[in-house]
Amino acid sequence: MDELKTNLKKQIVECLNLKDVNPESIDDNAPLFGEGLGLDSIDALEIVVLLQQQYGIKITNAEEAKAIMQSVASIAAYIESHKSN
Amino acid sequence: MEIYINSSFAISPYDSSRNFIGMKDGRFACIEPDYDNILDARQLRRMSRIMKMALTAAKKAIDDNGNINPDAIITATGLGCLEDTGTFLTKISDPDNRMMNPTSFIQSIHNTMAGQISLFLRNTCYNNTFTQTSLSFEHALFDAVMLLNEKPDNSVLLGGIDELTTLKFDLAERLHLAEKRSNGYYGQGEGSAFFTLSGHKSKVIVKEFILPFMGDHSDIGNYIEAKVDTNDAILLSGNPGNLQDPDDETIKQLFEDDRIIDYKQYCGDYPTSSSFAFWMANQLLNGGIGMPDLDSDLSDVIIHHSYPGNSQSLIHLCRS
Numbered sequence: 001m002d003e004l005k006t007n008l009k010k011q012i013v014e015c016l017n018l019k020d021v022n023p024e025s026i027d028d029n030a031p032l033f034g035e036g037l038g039l040d041s042i043d044a045l046e047i048v049v050l051l052q053q054q055y056g057i058k059i060t061n062a063e064e065a066k067a068i069m070q071s072v073a074s075i076a077a078y079i080e081s082h083k084s085n
Numbered sequence: 086m087e088i089y090i091n092s093s094f095a096i097s098p099y100d101s102s103r104n105f106i107g108m109k110d111g112r113f114a115c116i117e118p119d120y121d122n123i124l125d126a127r128q129l130r131r132m133s134r135i136m137k138m139a140l141t142a143a144k145k146a147i148d149d150n151g152n153i154n155p156d157a158i159i160t161a162t163g164l165g166c167l168e169d170t171g172t173f174l175t176k177i178s179d180p181d182n183r184m185m186n187p188t189s190f191i192q193s194i195h196n197t198m199a200g201q202i203s204l205f206l207r208n209t210c211y212n213n214t215f216t217q218t219s220l221s222f223e224h225a226l227f228d229a230v231m232l233l234n235e236k237p238d239n240s241v242l243l244g245g246i247d248e249l250t251t252l253k254f255d256l257a258e259r260l261h262l263a264e265k266r267s268n269g270y271y272g273q274g275e276g277s278a279f280f281t282l283s284g285h286k287s288k289v290i291v292k293e294f295i296l297p298f299m300g301d302h303s304d305i306g307n308y309i310e311a312k313v314d315t316n317d318a319i320l321l322s323g324n325p326g327n328l329q330d331p332d333d334e335t336i337k338q339l340f341e342d343d344r345i346i347d348y349k350q351y352c353g354d355y356p357t358s359s360s361f362a363f364w365m366a367n368q369l370l371n372g373g374i375g376m377p378d379l380d381s382d383l384s385d386v387i388i389h390h391s392y393p394g395n396s397q398s399l400i401h402l403c404r405s
Contacts, residue, residue: 017130039129045187052184 005076012072015050021036028073036071044069055079089232089287089405091240094145095364096138096205106351112254113274113353126203130405131188133168134194135248138277139198140205143244146279147206155281156239157211157232158199161225162246163218163356164253165195171252198246219392221245222360223296223400227270228283229282236285244279245360249353274353280367289370297396298389305389305399306335312401315339319332319369321348321362323392344370348388359390366402 005020009023011033016039030036033044047069051057055070068078091275096115107116108350120129120137123144129137139160147155164170170193176182191197196214202210211232215224222245229241257273283289293312298304309315318338336345352361366386390399 019130020126042131042187042191049184049186 001076001080004079005072008072008075008079011036011050011054012047015046026072030070032069033072047075051075051079055082057082086112086234086237086284087240087286087405088230088282088291089285090289090291090367090402091281091287092146092149093287093364093367094142094149095276095361096142097276097278097352097361097364098150098274099361101368103177107246108290112249112272114249115275115277122138125138131192132201133169133192134164135246135277136192136198136201138248139244139246139279140201142246142277142279143202143242144362145207146281149243150281153240153281154208155210155242155258157207157213157229157241158202158234159211159213159225159229159232159241160199160244160246161214161215161221161223162195162198162358162361163216163221164247165216166192166197167248167253169193169197171250193215198244202242202325219356219359219390220297220396220398221400222304222357222363223294223390226291226363226400227296230294233282233284240281240283240285242281244277244280244391245357246277247355247357248277249273249275249355272353273403274349274358276352276355276358276361276365278364280363288372290403290405292401293399294384294401297401298399299396302335303388304402306339308399309336309339310385313385313387313403315344317383318344318387319366319383320345321366321386321388322346323349323354323362323388323390324359329373333370354392356392358392359388359400362388362390366400370402370404 005028009026013021013023033039048059048065051059059068068074096117098113098115099117105116115138117138118141120141123141124137169189172189173193176185195216199212199214213228215221217224225243229243231240232241254273320340348362348365349358352358366388369383369386385403389397391397
């Protein structure tokens with residue numbers, strides 16, 4: 001799980017071109033949108049594409065996406081549960 | 086009524102302070118500022134190069150006009166955000182790629198730059214983008230002049246932007262455009278030039294423009310003879326190969342040799358290169374600022390713009 005979170009942080013920083021953000025500095029439970037990293041709706045779409053390309057996960061429901069993409073920890077948890085399914 | 090150029094800024098391959106022309110891998114390349122010092126890091130991270138060039142030039146032109154938020158934003162681009170378009174089309178042509186990244190798609194649209202400028206300025210006024218190949222800038226200028234004729238107190242931000250990407254360069258080389266250099270083709274170029282225009286008096290007036298210009302060289306000669314004293318004027322020509330044709334003396338008879346300047350030698354060939362010429366003319370008429378090797382005692386500059394296979398235009402700027 002820790003390795004997954006570390007990878008996710010690196011992938012998010014690279015995918016969203018967050019030049020000034022060190023992946024290690026991202027708190028597992030910090031909100032990704034609004035406060036925290038300050039991401040926006042286009043970033044959300046980029047993360048949806050990233051999750052499908054890297055982990056084969058399809059997110060089609062916007063409300064569900066909101067909950068999944070709350071933090072790195074919530075994304076990692078969803079990936080893990082998706083794998084076990 | 087008179088329309089004035091109140092400020093201008095260009096990011097181009099030409100550094101007028103050093104009389105230096107930026108080249109990269111044998112092609113024209115804009116000399117770009119350090120965007121980190123100009124734009125917010127959060128805004129920068131998603132921007133392609135052309136977006137940074139457009140936003141920076143727009144910001145600088147507005148800053149030089151007393152930071153007045155414009156009443157209209159009008160941009161011109163022949164080919165739009167090419168880098169993002171190339172990225173998007175490359176991805177869409179990959180049969181294994183079933184998910185498209187949204188950013189390159191969103192930013193491949195021609196009016197993205199005008200939209201980003203309005204977001205950056207928090208400006209909700211008139212916003213329009215013209216894309217008519219080599220006459221895009223002229224159409225945008227036409228729109229700006231019409232707006233100002235109605236509301237001369239308004240300030241209009243006007244810009245012309247095109248970028249040269251590796252994909253475009255390679256495609257044009259495959260079409261053997263480089264072989265046309267002997268006929269006045271100087272290679273592909275790029276640039277971003279922005280202006281603020283209004284009815285408020287400054288040194289330079291947008292006197293007249295003809296769009297499209299359908300005549301030949303004798304018609305250009307007739308226009309120049311009728312409108313300006315060629316002792317105090319310069320012709321910025323984007324069609325030097327033809328003008329230097331030894332059989333065509335019409336234009337040469339009117340000007341001293343150093344009064345016909347091929348502006349594309351400074352910026353290369355691109356659809357909105359007339360915006361670079363517009364910037365250059367404004368610099369010249371402002372007393373030769375940044376153009377130390379050129380005569381500064383001028384009253385008029387005529388811009389003759391043409392692009393391979395497309396229409397021509399004439400723009401006349403003069404000192405107020």
